[in-house]
Amino acid sequence: MKSKILTFLKSFLLILLVSNVSGEEPRFYIPDSPPISAKAYVLIDHNSGKILAAKNEEERRSPASLTKIMTSYVVFKRLKEDFISLDDEVKISEKAWKTGGSRSFIEVGKMIMLEDLLKGMIIQSGNDASVALAEHVAGSEGTFVLFMNDYAQEIGMVNTRFENSSGLPHKDQYTTAKDMAILSSAIIKEFPKLYEWYGQKEFTYNNIKQINRNKLLFTDATVDGLKTGWTEKAGYCLATSANRVGMRLVSIVLGSASPTNRTLETEKLLDYGFRFFETQSVNDISHQVPVYKSKKGNIKVGVADSSYLTLPRNQFKYTTQTMNLSSDLIAPINQGDQVGILSIGFNNEDIATLPLIALENAEEAGFISKMIDTVKLMFR
Numbered sequence: 001m002k003s004k005i006l007t008f009l010k011s012f013l014l015i016l017l018v019s020n021v022s023g024e025e026p027r028f029y030i031p032d033s034p035p036i037s038a039k040a041y042v043l044i045d046h047n048s049g050k051i052l053a054a055k056n057e058e059e060r061r062s063p064a065s066l067t068k069i070m071t072s073y074v075v076f077k078r079l080k081e082d083f084i085s086l087d088d089e090v091k092i093s094e095k096a097w098k099t100g101g102s103r104s105f106i107e108v109g110k111m112i113m114l115e116d117l118l119k120g121m122i123i124q125s126g127n128d129a130s131v132a133l134a135e136h137v138a139g140s141e142g143t144f145v146l147f148m149n150d151y152a153q154e155i156g157m158v159n160t161r162f163e164n165s166s167g168l169p170h171k172d173q174y175t176t177a178k179d180m181a182i183l184s185s186a187i188i189k190e191f192p193k194l195y196e197w198y199g200q201k202e203f204t205y206n207n208i209k210q211i212n213r214n215k216l217l218f219t220d221a222t223v224d225g226l227k228t229g230w231t232e233k234a235g236y237c238l239a240t241s242a243n244r245v246g247m248r249l250v251s252i253v254l255g256s257a258s259p260t261n262r263t264l265e266t267e268k269l270l271d272y273g274f275r276f277f278e279t280q281s282v283n284d285i286s287h288q289v290p291v292y293k294s295k296k297g298n299i300k301v302g303v304a305d306s307s308y309l310t311l312p313r314n315q316f317k318y319t320t321q322t323m324n325l326s327s328d329l330i331a332p333i334n335q336g337d338q339v340g341i342l343s344i345g346f347n348n349e350d351i352a353t354l355p356l357i358a359l360e361n362a363e364e365a366g367f368i369s370k371m372i373d374t375v376k377l378m379f380r
Contacts, residue, residue, distance in 0.1 A: 030276050030312050034268045039235060039255025042177040043269045045279050046185050046241065046248035047308035051178075052273045060159055060174040061254050064229030064237050065102070065125050067167030067175075069183055071133065072122055074147045075114075076191045078137050086115040088136065095141075096132040101168055104129040105206045116205055123203040124210040125228065127166040134165040141165055152179070155186045169231050177252040184226050184239050184250045198225030198241075215263045216240055220270075228262075238262040242270050247279040247310075279310040282344070282354070289325065291333065291362045299333065300359040301325075303342055307354055311346060320345040323356060333362040 033043070033053030040056035051057070078084050089111040097108035104126030106112055114136065120129035134144035141164060148162040157179035163170040188195050201218065202211050213228040222244040229237035235255035242249055251269045256262035288298040301323070311319070325340040333339070340356040 033272050036253070036265045036269060037256065037261055038253045038265055040177045041251070041253045041265070041269065042181050043249060043251050043273050044181045044185065045273070045277070045308070045310040046188060046250050047281075048279050048310040049185070050279075050310040052249070052277055052310070053269055054177070057178040057181075057252075058159055058176050060176055062169065062173065062231060062234035063160075063162075063167055063175040063180065064231045064234035065127075065167040066180055066227055066229040066237055066239055066252075067162060067165065067173070068121055068125065068130055069180070069187060069227050069239060070148050070152060070162060071130050071144075071165045072118065072194075073183065073187055073191075074144065074151055075118060075133055075137060076187070076194050077147075077151065079194070080191070084114060084137060086113070086118075088114040090114050090117055090132055090136045092128075092132050093135055096128050096135060099127045099131045099166060099168075101127040101166065103127060104210075105208050106132060107206070119197055119200070119203045120205055122197045122227070123200050123212050124205075125213065127168060130166040152183070156182050167229060167231070169233055177254050180239055180252045180254075181250050184241060184252070187226070188241060188248070188250075195225060198227065199223075213259070214238065214240070215259070216242075216266060220267070223270075228259075230259075236262045238266050240266050240270070242274075244270075244274045245278070247274070247277075249273045276313055277310055278313045278316070279308050280316055282307045282309055282352075289323075289339075290328075296362055299362045301339055301356055302359050303354045304357055309344065309352055311351075315346065318346060319351075325356070333358050335359060335361050 036055065040059050040061055041054065042051060042057040043053040044051050079086065092106050092108050092110050092112060094108050097106065102125045104120030104124050106128050117129045117133050120126040121133060131141055134141040138144035138147060144165055145162050148165070152160045152162065157175070160175040160179045161173060163173040199217060200212065202209055216223040220242065222242040223240060224243060225241050226239040236257065236259055237255070238253045240251045249270055251266050253262050253265050256265060282303055289301050290297065291299045322343040322345070323340060324343065335358055337358045338355045339358055342354045342356045343350055344352040
């Protein structure tokens, strides 16, 4: 029994770090999210992915023109891969020209820059522009849809299927509020410069100026995207992102009763999230730990970049951090190697488990130093 305990102690090094050193008990009360008049909705933190409010967020619903967010995602991907260029001249097919619903007023047979088509689709919600883009990228809208569904699965949209690039009604086309939040967040994270077009308030093409239908762009300076949608089946929909008080939130509202309603309900969700929650980076968590058979006595360990936590506002001071090293650290160790896990607790619950990595290299020591550390390890 004694040997088992010693083996366990040699295999695991546990360091407990409690930030609430004063012993003060955490006290917080978070109200329920406000009642939202919509068939489905979700509010997430962009950086941490934490859901702050939701109803029917995994219920399959018609996406309407929110489909165009995925259309733009595919185009952005192909731009990044240099398969296409913003300067490409796109010839407008008869099919694109005849596409019904909201339009960018492109003309059959004309050559139009890809950048203008993108802006027409994103800002004016042009169905004709979305079909023209799909045909240019993939040869046909049907082939383009294959890209849409592949990328949807790749980023975790597990309850989504696309059948066209525009969002026009189709019996087999569906998504969820949660999946649309995942997509919106991916657009912002992967293509920050191209995402800026989602915040553009108007666009003029063919001497016709059209105003962005996302009214929050005109009333809330912290809102910088994304997209409206409507069909009779889908109701009024709105995907929105706002950057306020040091955090970014993404709101998806599906199936509202009117354009005014979807705007007001989104405002309620955003105000709730920003008022009662906060998100902080945990990238600056780092500590020195012993390393054996190395030229160094200690190395710095911490977490990888882009790690975030969302908690009730002003509660981060009550979190605890527990570092669990997989074993005694023995050189050589390379920067980026995983050496254990970091558990973060709050209110007597584990709220995050993150890989603990070496933040610097630990090269092997000379023969004599290695022998000395071998003896040290035998008597630990």
